[in-house]
Amino acid sequence: MAYVKLHGAWASPFSCRVVWAMKLKGIPYENIEEDLPNNKSKLLLQYNPVHKKIPVLVHGGKPVCEYMIIIEYIEETWPQNPLLPSDPYQRALARFWVKFADDKSFVVWTLLRSSGEEREKAKNESLEVLKTIEEHGLGDKKFFGGEEIGIVDIAFGWIALWLGVIEEKVGVKLLEAHIFLRLYAWTKNFKEVPVIKKNLPDRHDLLLLFTGVRQKSLG
Incomplete structure (x- = not known):
């Protein structure tokens, strides 16, 4: 399985939503805590040059931005323990x-x-x-x-x-x-x-x- 990283912040409900989704699905990942708002990492700015904000999921070296887009991506990539109804x-x-x-x-x-x-x-x-x-x-x-x-x-x-x-x-x-x-x-x-x-x-x-x-x- 390709390596998964999450650039986020502990207090952010947006980051926490992604964490909950991955935990519910049992997806192993590396958490990278960003120092917000004034000391964003170079990687965060590289992965999300448009909005320059968290959360950013990096899967196999490819970034996915915006928390709900990330969760939809997670849902499609790891179908176990579905978060969306089948109907x-x-x-x-x-x-x-x-x-x-x-x-x-x-x-x-x-x-x-x-x-x-x-x-x-x-x-x-x-x-x-x-x-x-x-x-x-x-x-x-x-x-x-x-x-x-x-x-x-x-x-x-x-x-x-x-x-x-x-x-x-x-x-x-x-x-x-x-x-x-x-x-x-x-x-x-x-x-x-x-x-x-x-x-x-x-x-x-x-x-x-x-x-x-x-x-x-x-x-």
């Missing part, structure tokens, strides 16, 4: 929710970097995102695809840890257990999957990092 319609639905996760997650990061009216707007938009997932995404399933973790769970993985750290840092509560019953239960189930549990960033370290991010953003 074409269910695959389409999964890709719909993956795109929703990508399109809407930015509002939560806006919350971390804002204050005043901008923060309140980001809070309300974040609540709308969670409400949509609660009412239309999960249904009564344990995971988004049913009883097994899949690509949509990976896409929404930032809710399981990063959201709570942002809530603590900003001083707001979004994911209330009594309001978002299904989504709250999903976060618990997701984090208890052994592969996920072993490959989540340390919460305290993440909180320290986000403290610096927020201080820098607010000046």
Whole structure:
């Protein structure tokens, strides 16, 4: 098997998504931790000259960029333990929710970097995102695809840890257990999957990092 490397960063939900996918599929790889944002390696810049960002998967010397493109590549290259449903319609639905996760997650990061009216707007938009997932995404399933973790769970993985750290840092509560019953239960189930549990960033370290991010953003 060709050698696999991952250029990533421990705190990045984008990197972690790729890690989860590879761990779920049992793919051996070498992790290369990038020093972001100001000391990117020459190899990272060589492999991703367009966006100059992580994650980058290198398989047999060939780079693949953008986290969901990487996961789709992984799915096609290593078909064991599939992350996408076999049914074409269910695959389409999964890709719909993956795109929703990508399109809407930015509002939560806006919350971390804002204050005043901008923060309140980001809070309300974040609540709308969670409400949509609660009412239309999960249904009564344990995971988004049913009883097994899949690509949509990976896409929404930032809710399981990063959201709570942002809530603590900003001083707001979004994911209330009594309001978002299904989504709250999903976060618990997701984090208890052994592969996920072993490959989540340390919460305290993440909180320290986000403290610096927020201080820098607010000046």
